[in-house]
Amino acid sequence: MKKLLLALAALTAFGFASAQTLTVWVWDINKPALESTIDSFQEMHPGVEVVVEDLGNQNVYDRGLAGCAAGGFDMPDVYLVENNEAEVFWAQFPDCFTDLTTLGGEELLPLFPDFKWSELTAGDAIYAVPFDSGPTAMFYRRDLYEQAGVDATAIETWDDYIAAGVAINETFDGNVKVGMMGKGSDDEWFRMLANQAGCFYFDQAATEVTVNQPGCVQAMETMKDVWDSGAIRAGGWVEQIQSFQNDELASAFFGSWYTGTIQAEAPDQAGQWGVYLTPAFEEGGVRASNLGGSALAIPASSDNPELAYDFVVNALADEDNQLNILNNYGLTPSLLSLGNAPELSEGVDYWGGQAIWEDILGTLGDVPAVSGTRYFQEARNVMIVVVNDYLDGNYDSAQAALDDAASQIAASTGLPVAD
Amino acid sequence: MSSQAHASPPTTRRRRSTGRRLAPYFFVAPFFLLFAIFWVYPIAYSFVLSFINTRQRPWTFDWDFNWGRLIQDDFFWNALGNTMIILAVQVPLMLALATLLAVAFNSELLKLKGFYRFAFFAPLVLGAVPYSAVFRLVFNEQYGVLNYALESIGLGAVPWLYESTPALITIMIAMTWRWTGYNAVILLSGLQSIPLALYEAARIDGAGPFQQFFKITIPMLRPVLLFTFVLSTIGTLQLFTEPWLITTTGPGNATETLVTYLYKQGFRSFNFGYASAIAYTVALIAVIFSLLQIRLVGGREVER
Numbered sequence: 001m002k003k004l005l006l007a008l009a010a011l012t013a014f015g016f017a018s019a020q021t022l023t024v025w026v027w028d029i030n031k032p033a034l035e036s037t038i039d040s041f042q043e044m045h046p047g048v049e050v051v052v053e054d055l056g057n058q059n060v061y062d063r064g065l066a067g068c069a070a071g072g073f074d075m076p077d078v079y080l081v082e083n084n085e086a087e088v089f090w091a092q093f094p095d096c097f098t099d100l101t102t103l104g105g106e107e108l109l110p111l112f113p114d115f116k117w118s119e120l121t122a123g124d125a126i127y128a129v130p131f132d133s134g135p136t137a138m139f140y141r142r143d144l145y146e147q148a149g150v151d152a153t154a155i156e157t158w159d160d161y162i163a164a165g166v167a168i169n170e171t172f173d174g175n176v177k178v179g180m181m182g183k184g185s186d187d188e189w190f191r192m193l194a195n196q197a198g199c200f201y202f203d204q205a206a207t208e209v210t211v212n213q214p215g216c217v218q219a220m221e222t223m224k225d226v227w228d229s230g231a232i233r234a235g236g237w238v239e240q241i242q243s244f245q246n247d248e249l250a251s252a253f254f255g256s257w258y259t260g261t262i263q264a265e266a267p268d269q270a271g272q273w274g275v276y277l278t279p280a281f282e283e284g285g286v287r288a289s290n291l292g293g294s295a296l297a298i299p300a301s302s303d304n305p306e307l308a309y310d311f312v313v314n315a316l317a318d319e320d321n322q323l324n325i326l327n328n329y330g331l332t333p334s335l336l337s338l339g340n341a342p343e344l345s346e347g348v349d350y351w352g353g354q355a356i357w358e359d360i361l362g363t364l365g366d367v368p369a370v371s372g373t374r375y376f377q378e379a380r381n382v383m384i385v386v387v388n389d390y391l392d393g394n395y396d397s398a399q400a401a402l403d404d405a406a407s408q409i410a411a412s413t414g415l416p417v418a419d
Numbered sequence: 420m421s422s423q424a425h426a427s428p429p430t431t432r433r434r435r436s437t438g439r440r441l442a443p444y445f446f447v448a449p450f451f452l453l454f455a456i457f458w459v460y461p462i463a464y465s466f467v468l469s470f471i472n473t474r475q476r477p478w479t480f481d482w483d484f485n486w487g488r489l490i491q492d493d494f495f496w497n498a499l500g501n502t503m504i505i506l507a508v509q510v511p512l513m514l515a516l517a518t519l520l521a522v523a524f525n526s527e528l529l530k531l532k533g534f535y536r537f538a539f540f541a542p543l544v545l546g547a548v549p550y551s552a553v554f555r556l557v558f559n560e561q562y563g564v565l566n567y568a569l570e571s572i573g574l575g576a577v578p579w580l581y582e583s584t585p586a587l588i589t590i591m592i593a594m595t596w597r598w599t600g601y602n603a604v605i606l607l608s609g610l611q612s613i614p615l616a617l618y619e620a621a622r623i624d625g626a627g628p629f630q631q632f633f634k635i636t637i638p639m640l641r642p643v644l645l646f647t648f649v650l651s652t653i654g655t656l657q658l659f660t661e662p663w664l665i666t667t668t669g670p671g672n673a674t675e676t677l678v679t680y681l682y683k684q685g686f687r688s689f690n691f692g693y694a695s696a697i698a699y700t701v702a703l704i705a706v707i708f709s710l711l712q713i714r715l716v717g718g719r720e721v722e723r
Contacts, residue, residue: 065689091475092689184581184670234560236667241563246601374475377687381494381672388671392583408493412688414474 021049022304022311023076025064027057030080030131030294031262033329037315039163044314047305061085064183068096072301077308079297081128086295090122092190092308098298099125103309111317115369116334118343120295127297129316132331134255135190135363136290139262142274142352144168144250152276156287157224157260160353161279165231167248171355178250180243183223183229183234187380188291189226192253193219196278197302201383206373208418209409212402218281220398227391241265253278255291256360261329261349270349275356290361290370293334300404334340382408452493465695473692485696491552495697497672498680501587502656505676509591510651514644516595522636525610526605539600540557551664554593555580558665583673586666588673593661602647609643610636645716652708656701677701 020291024034031054038050055063058082068089069077079097083091092268100108105126107116116130135289138152138161145152150164165178181381185307194200197214202208210216226232237241245266252258262273277287296316298308311385315321322333323343338344344361347353386395386405393402407416437598472484489495523529524576531627543551557565558579579585606620613636621631659682662674669685677697 062686065686071691088689102520184673186668233577234670239559246562248561375688377683381683381687384669385494385671387675411488411491412494414564 003035011014019045020245020253022078022308024050024052024078024080024303025055025076026061026080027054027060027263027328029257029331030054032264033260033325033331033370034315036324036328037318037321039310040318040321041311041314044310045307048402050311053120057082064089064356065299066094067299068093072096072299075299075301077298077302078311079299080131080294081297083116083130083293083295084376086128086297087122087241088377089129089297090125091374094122094125094262096300096381097127097301098300098305099127099307100298101126103298103305105129105309108313108317111336112334113336116293116295118369120297121130125243128295129297129312129318130334131294131296132292132325133324133334133364134257134290135332135360135367136196136251136255136278136289136291137360138276138278139258139365140250140251140274140276140363141244141247141249141269141272142249144172145273147171148176148250153273154333155276157283158226158281158359160281162226162229165226165229169231169390176248176250177243179226179232179253180235180240180249181223182236183227183391187383187387189223189253190216190383190387192255192289192291193222195291195368195370196286197281198227198286200370200380202373202375202415203418205403206375207415209379209406209413209415210418211379211409212399212406213255213418216402217398220387220402222281224388224391224398244269255293256332257292257330259351259356260413263330273350274352274354275359279361286368288366292366293332295372332357332361375409375415379409382412464700465691468692469695469699471692473690478692485693488693489696494675494680495677498675498677501646501672501674502658502676504587505591505658506652506655509594510648510655513589513595513599513653514602514647517599517606517647518637518640518644520599520603521606522632523611524607535536536604540604541596541600543601545645547660550597550663551593551660554665555591558589578644580666581670583670586670586674590658590661590666593660593665594655597661598651602651605647606643608639611638613639639718645712648716649712650707650714653705656705656708677704 012171026034031052034052035050038052041050042048042415061082064081065072065088071256072095075096077242099105101124108126108129112130116133117126120126120128120130123396126196138155140152142152145164145168148168150167152164155161161178168176168178194211194216197215197218199210199213199219201211203210233243233249240249241261244252244262252262253276258274262269278289280287296312298305298312302308317335319335319338322335322338323341325331326333326338327343327348344357345355347355348357357384373397382405386401388407390398390401391393395404410417456656460665469623470482472481472607494567520539524532524539529535547585557563559567560576560578560581563579565579570576576586579589617639618631619633657678658676659678662668662676662679663682666674668675668679674682676700681694681697684690684697
């Protein structure tokens with residue numbers, strides 16, 4: 001009883017406080033990006049406050065799941081979710097988020113590509129609106145490459161990348177590395193390369209474990225070649241930022257959203273950065289893949305779902321806002337109507353005048369489509385370990401490592417390993 | 420009220436005594452109510468959960484689904500192994516260090532005792548998150564002060580956070596830094612309860628400082644040592660903060676502990692049933708270890 005009363009008191013208090021305030025939970029560069037849309041939102045809804053909070057990527061996920069498990073307590077009005085992690089929410093807590101069709105969400109369906117919707121809908125319900133995509137590319141320091149005598153435009157394959165790394169290693173006495181890999185802390189490199197090779201943890205329908213298929217094997221072997229060359233360093237998100245700030249990292253391999261992070265964390269390196277496409281496995285091969293990309297959802301516990309919906313639509317489906325977010329924060333829009341926007345072919349000063357968006361967005365069509373599943377985290381936990389052990393030489397071959405990974409993922413998800 | 424009491428004293432007295440008998444229960448009721456809701460219920464419910472397949476909805480009863488997986492799960496055995504290595508290496512080292520510190524704190528030769536006692540106890544006052552952040556910086560491979568120091572005396576840099584064994588050592592160093600002072604203070608209180616007459620008698624009999632230490636201090640300290648041992652064991656079995664914040668349980672799962680694995684299963688994958696099975700395993704191991712330690716170390720205490 002006491003507990004109930006307390007909860008009621010807390011709820012009414014929240015209700016009064018948030019009557020005209022929208023809270024948004026995001027991570028990193030998404031905060032200033034979404035904040036830039038508040039003015040245009042307030043033109044529609046004067047007097048409504050919007051508070052965008054940066055909790056950090058993992059924390060948003062952790063607190064969101066905890067909030068859903070607690071029946072929707074302590075949730076924001078708008079919630080940012082990574083596409084490939086999204087399905088666990090709809091599967092485990094179908095009532096935690098507002099079905100956007102109740103707010104007229106069907107109108108959004110034709111505005112975004114189909115592959116972006118696959119993870120955000122369940123049956124007829126729409127649970128989130130696509131925000132950015134994460135086509136991968138190699139972001140490099142023109143000055144450092146030049147000093148090492150490496151021509152970035154000539155890099156076409158991973159072997160070329162390794163050769164560049166070795167040259168950089170020699171020029172800078174090992175102090176500058178060509179890249180950084182979250183070895184043992186994340187498996188992003190594996191996911192980017194596997195995607196490039198058309199492989200993923202699971203098959204499209206998410207009914208089988210496919211992580212030991214040939215494409216993934218190729219990804220693993222390439223990673224090992226890169227790692228064994230000694231031209232690349234281990235480090236996580238924070239270490240990578242420290243490294244490029246200290247001029248000790250010549251390039252970074254990530255989704256296009258990383259451009260925003262580089263611009264924000266190293267404003268003094270303007271003009272020194274450039275972009276080249278993801279190296280291919282062999283000459284003429286695919287030079288595209290995708291990492292990340294996120295979407296905005298509206299928790300069912302929101303007191304102002306209509307306001308929240310208007311905020312989301314204004315931020316994500318408005319061309320001006322999306323172009324502005326792209327130009328200033330480097331987040332790649334998913335909005336289809338922007339595909340031919342002339343602004344995209346303009347050179348960007350920070351990137352040495354290169355028309356980076358034309359280059360990066362040009363790869364989107366080549367990205368092999370994969371679907372995340374609600375078992376994404378289980379599989380990722382296994383792969384972080386297996387990739388690390390494989391790079392340390394604890395497996396005889398990439399195939400052996402991935403066979404082991406497949407059986408562990410199968411054991412923890414209950415899904416069978418594909419033949 | 421008082422006039423009524425005068426009018427019929429016997430009834431009132433009886434009534435008052437009934438009230439008196441019941442009153443304490445009302446006073447303790449809030450605690451037991453909260454205890455029942457927040458302790459007894461979750462403990463019982465998680466036991467039930469450990470027999471339920473919670474991997475997807477709807478949840479179904481399946482008595483060996485989680486327990487069967489536990490036995491075959493390499494990740495669980497790895498987490499158990501890591502926890503046991505820390506238990507076997509870090510806890511004895513830390514307690515030995517704490518004992519020496521306590522003896523030093525107790526020594527008449529030491530000036531500024533209060534300052535040193537505070538200095539060694541201070542790590543515990545610091546929040547776990549800032550302390551972990553600082554350790555991450557100290558152990559950073561490229562920019563960390565520790566590697567800088569190692570290199571400046573001619574030793575190579577160690578990839579503290581990116582290789583398995585160094586990462587586990589990092590965790591142990593961090594735990595030792597945080598908990599040695601705490602244990603030393605507990606042991607110090609034990610030392611101070613040893614009668615000085617024993618040392619005096621020993622000195623008269625010609626015992627040197629080492630003999631005094633091993634023949635008087637250690638045996639007399641046995642019950643307090645046991646207490647710190649049991650406490651540290653349970654603390655290690657519940658180890659979460661350091662691997663979670665300093666090494667993020669990596670590289671790979673090299674610093675995964677039972678409780679970080681439990682957390683991942685419960686709150687990353689939302690598999691409450693499996694997490695509950697792990698939780699009960701941790702509790703069971705803690706009980707077994709405590710009983711063993713009391714048997715082995717505390718045996719003589721019982722005789723006395």
